[in-house]
Amino acid sequence: MAAASSSSCGGGGCGANCSSSASPATDDAPEEKLGRLSISTGGAASCGKCGGGAVVVVAGGVGLCAECLRAQLFGKFKLAVTSNAMVRPTDSVLLAFSGGPASRVALQFLHEMQSKAIESWDASNSQALPAFDVGVAFVNESALSSKPKCEIELAIADIKSIVSSLLPGDKAMHIAPLEDVFSSESNDREGRLRELVSMVNDDTGREDLLQCLRMLSLQKIALQNGYAKIMMGSCASAIACHVLSATVKGQGYSLPADVQYVDTRWEVPVVLPLRDCLSQELSLLCELDSLKTEQLLDRPCSGINGLVASFVARLREENPSREHTIVRTAQKLKPFSFNKFSANGYHDFLPSRLRPKFQNVDSDESTFPEVFCIICRSPFSESELHNLESTKHKAQKKIDLYTAYCCQSCHFQILPGGTNLGDQFFSLLPKFWTERVDTAPAGNCSLRDQIEDYLLEDDDDEN
Amino acid sequence: MQSIAAPARAGSRLCARCGERKAALKRPKTLEQICRECFYVVFEDEIHRTIVDNNLFKAGERVAIGASGGKDSTVLAYVLSELNKRHNYGLDLFLLSIDEGITGYRDDSLETVKRNELQYGLPLKIVSYKDLYDWTMDDIVKAIGLKNNCTFCGVFRRQALDRGAALLKVDKIVTGHNADDIAETVLLNILRGDIARLSRCTFITTGEDGPIPRCKPFKYTYEKEIVMYAYFKKLDYFSTECIYSPNAYRGFAREFIKDLERMRPRAILDIITSGENFRISTTTRMPEQGTCERCGYICSQKLCKACVLLDGLNRGLPKLGIGRSAKGGAGADGNGERQGKRPERNRSSLQGKHGNLDF
Numbered sequence: 001m002a003a004a005s006s007s008s009c010g011g012g013g014c015g016a017n018c019s020s021s022a023s024p025a026t027d028d029a030p031e032e033k034l035g036r037l038s039i040s041t042g043g044a045a046s047c048g049k050c051g052g053g054a055v056v057v058v059a060g061g062v063g064l065c066a067e068c069l070r071a072q073l074f075g076k077f078k079l080a081v082t083s084n085a086m087v088r089p090t091d092s093v094l095l096a097f098s099g100g101p102a103s104r105v106a107l108q109f110l111h112e113m114q115s116k117a118i119e120s121w122d123a124s125n126s127q128a129l130p131a132f133d134v135g136v137a138f139v140n141e142s143a144l145s146s147k148p149k150c151e152i153e154l155a156i157a158d159i160k161s162i163v164s165s166l167l168p169g170d171k172a173m174h175i176a177p178l179e180d181v182f183s184s185e186s187n188d189r190e191g192r193l194r195e196l197v198s199m200v201n202d203d204t205g206r207e208d209l210l211q212c213l214r215m216l217s218l219q220k221i222a223l224q225n226g227y228a229k230i231m232m233g234s235c236a237s238a239i240a241c242h243v244l245s246a247t248v249k250g251q252g253y254s255l256p257a258d259v260q261y262v263d264t265r266w267e268v269p270v271v272l273p274l275r276d277c278l279s280q281e282l283s284l285l286c287e288l289d290s291l292k293t294e295q296l297l298d299r300p301c302s303g304i305n306g307l308v309a310s311f312v313a314r315l316r317e318e319n320p321s322r323e324h325t326i327v328r329t330a331q332k333l334k335p336f337s338f339n340k341f342s343a344n345g346y347h348d349f350l351p352s353r354l355r356p357k358f359q360n361v362d363s364d365e366s367t368f369p370e371v372f373c374i375i376c377r378s379p380f381s382e383s384e385l386h387n388l389e390s391t392k393h394k395a396q397k398k399i400d401l402y403t404a405y406c407c408q409s410c411h412f413q414i415l416p417g418g419t420n421l422g423d424q425f426f427s428l429l430p431k432f433w434t435e436r437v438d439t440a441p442a443g444n445c446s447l448r449d450q451i452e453d454y455l456l457e458d459d460d461d462e463n
Numbered sequence: 464m465q466s467i468a469a470p471a472r473a474g475s476r477l478c479a480r481c482g483e484r485k486a487a488l489k490r491p492k493t494l495e496q497i498c499r500e501c502f503y504v505v506f507e508d509e510i511h512r513t514i515v516d517n518n519l520f521k522a523g524e525r526v527a528i529g530a531s532g533g534k535d536s537t538v539l540a541y542v543l544s545e546l547n548k549r550h551n552y553g554l555d556l557f558l559l560s561i562d563e564g565i566t567g568y569r570d571d572s573l574e575t576v577k578r579n580e581l582q583y584g585l586p587l588k589i590v591s592y593k594d595l596y597d598w599t600m601d602d603i604v605k606a607i608g609l610k611n612n613c614t615f616c617g618v619f620r621r622q623a624l625d626r627g628a629a630l631l632k633v634d635k636i637v638t639g640h641n642a643d644d645i646a647e648t649v650l651l652n653i654l655r656g657d658i659a660r661l662s663r664c665t666f667i668t669t670g671e672d673g674p675i676p677r678c679k680p681f682k683y684t685y686e687k688e689i690v691m692y693a694y695f696k697k698l699d700y701f702s703t704e705c706i707y708s709p710n711a712y713r714g715f716a717r718e719f720i721k722d723l724e725r726m727r728p729r730a731i732l733d734i735i736t737s738g739e740n741f742r743i744s745t746t747t748r749m750p751e752q753g754t755c756e757r758c759g760y761i762c763s764q765k766l767c768k769a770c771v772l773l774d775g776l777n778r779g780l781p782k783l784g785i786g787r788s789a790k791g792g793a794g795a796d797g798n799g800e801r802q803g804k805r806p807e808r809n810r811s812s813l814q815g816k817h818g819n820l821d822f
Contacts, residue, residue, distance in 0.1 A: 252739070255741070328656050
């Protein structure tokens with residue numbers, strides 16, 4: 001249904017984990033649940049950090065009690081936010097909320113940070129640092145779901161009540177149907193969405209296309225409501241899955257773009273503060289703190305993404321920190337220039353001792369503009385650029401250009417085969433994407449488009 | 464072998480390539496239904512293209528084929544000698560086998576290689592662990608048990624191949640690593656966080672700065688197609704797993720690759736593409752080249768890994784040089800003056816040079 005996390009599996013939980021460990025609203029005895037999630041040797045052990053409470057989870061070889069687990073996760077979240085300057089005091093932040101445990105924890109932590117900021121704003125005399133604003137977005141995919149409407153309505157009502165219960169700090173709630181990505185271009189948006197999605201034959205491709213549409217939907221909400229950042233609940237487990245599935249799809253070049261804390265290639269920058277937390281820990285925290293999650297909207301991933309998720313689940317059984325290792329590997333790859341905030345004066349709000357850390361970074365690297373895939377926004381690799389250049393010169397029709405502006409992975413798993421289908425497919429894509437293609441440099445392309453209606457047959461020599 | 468069952472169902476459809484003969488098989492790489500003759504042609508042509516496009520060989524070179532008697536190296540020896548004749552590469556080809564001294568496994572597979580020597584008319588050289596190190600794998604397993612024995616075997620074989628190649632005075636070694644192997648290695652390096660090896664493991668030629676470079680003409684060739692080729696050509700190969708080999712970790716990744724291939728055949732090539740395109744910073748430190756003080760083999764430490772392991776065996780301390788203690792062990796031996804360097808880079812000395820892990 002609706003997951004606003006950036007990776008292949010909804011809500012930051014990973015396929016196997018989502019379906020097995022997070023059965024909705026069952027009355028499992030808490031001990032039983034904890035027993036399944038934790039790897040501790042027995043209830044008797046006491047917390048390796050504070051020595052007090054009973055161990056609920058083993059992280060990095062140390063058994064932690066509920067309090068220390070909470071503190072550790074919040075610490076990671078806060079460190080990610082502050083050390084990457086993710087949220088400025090004047091920002092308004094849109095949290096992508098899927099109802100899953102990861103984005104639920106992100107919502108909770110963001111709320112706590114906001115409450116603290118409000119508190120100190122109220123207490124301070126000078127009122128120098130205002131408290132940032134928080135909004136919450138939920139992408140409603142009921143148009144594509146087989147679940148009964150009433151259940152979805154209920155789930156959405158739950159989500160609204162979760163958000164409205166978080167006080168102080170008013171949080172605007174945006175519930176956007178996925179088909180709104182076509183707003184203003186189409187009357188039958190639902191129909192258009194269904195037609196577009198049904199044109200993709202590959203299961204994995206369909207799932208990935210939905211992911212891209214979801215991101216577009218979030219971007220639209222953020223743009224229309226003046227948000228400066230989009231915060232996602234992508235956790236280490238989800239990112240580990242993404243690392244492997246991107247590798248398997250041949251997206252090795254663009255992979256590092258997706259695993260950084262900050263990603264400014266979008267109109268509204270995206271930040272991932274839960275990148276260092278495992279989905280198991282986040283689910284556990286939701287249970288311990290009785291944070292309500294909405295599992296009804298969860299949907300297991302299929303195709304390549306599903307295969308990868310079950311592979312990662314198996315690796316996790318063998319070694320609980322394997323997901324961290326996978327994420328760390330991807331972090332050692334060279335990030336792109338858009339993986340940090342670089343606008344002039346962006347870091348001015350930071351204490352002066354921290355500012356140099358951000359400002360000196362880009363002095364030694366030349367930043368050239370990347371070319372992005374129109375569908376998934378992956379930066380182009382050298383061979384894709386090469387292909388694009390050569391197509392630009394000989395392209396006769398718009399569709400050839402559009403095709404050349406798709407990365408090889410989208411080309412294979414999303415674009416339908418055959419020119420006719422291709423034409424139709426591109427006409428169904430949100431204008432927001434196809435308008436990005438700059439048709440101007442390809443002279444004969446637009447020429448041909450102008451006389452298109454008068455040509456009888458596509459009998460020319462193109463490809 | 465069971466995987467060959469598919470083509471039987473092709474029925475009366477015509478070959479998608481020539482359109483004349485009856486399709487006899489579904490090509491694992493593309494799922495095209497083609498006839499046997501066309502399969503031979505595309506299979507051999509792809510390898511030829513790989514060789515030509517990557518300038519793997521120069522005319523007049525002496526090339527040793529690492530031959531274990533298994534399917535990959537047998538098909539490699541056969542195809543390479545065919546292509547050498549057909550396209551006039553002008554290569555002097557040799558078979559080079561390593562006898563690890565594993566009773567019930569290597570002795571049988573070496574019989575296969577000896578038959579290949581006659582069948583393909585390629586001179587064969589066998590180098591044994593017994594001669595080089597005075598230890599057979601059987602002895603080593605007796606001394607250290609079944610755990611970690613692959614570490615010894617892997618390190619020793621890498622060096623043994625180089626030594627055998629030096630004896631043959633060849634310019635290059637080719638190995639039968641196929642696309643599945645390389646894809647698997649890419650994944651394993653991601654799972655281990657080994658960025659230095661991740662950057663090298665998709666190179667088609669490795670060790671160019673060393674004395675004898677190695678290359679992998681099967682880099683883009685699917686394992687299933689190799690099996691299919693051997694099966695249809697009725698090549699004589701040996702197909703038993705090493706009796707000491709069970710390796711659960713590699714097994715995981717292998718199984719995953721097979722699942723992926725079933726779902727999307729091109730996934731294997733895509734993984735290799737990803738591996739080639741990873742943005743790995745050029746400042747990633749590579750180990751410095753040196754030579755082993757004891758045996759003169761290339762290494763990045765004072766002593767090469769084989770000498771460290773051998774030392775352990777001979778002194779009755781077989782744990783020396785294995786796993787985590789390797790940093791301590793090898794480090795204490797050879798690292799005294801290089802303390803500023805990061806240990807993870809130092810560790811990868813030999814294995815790293817040849818780009819692969821546990822073969």
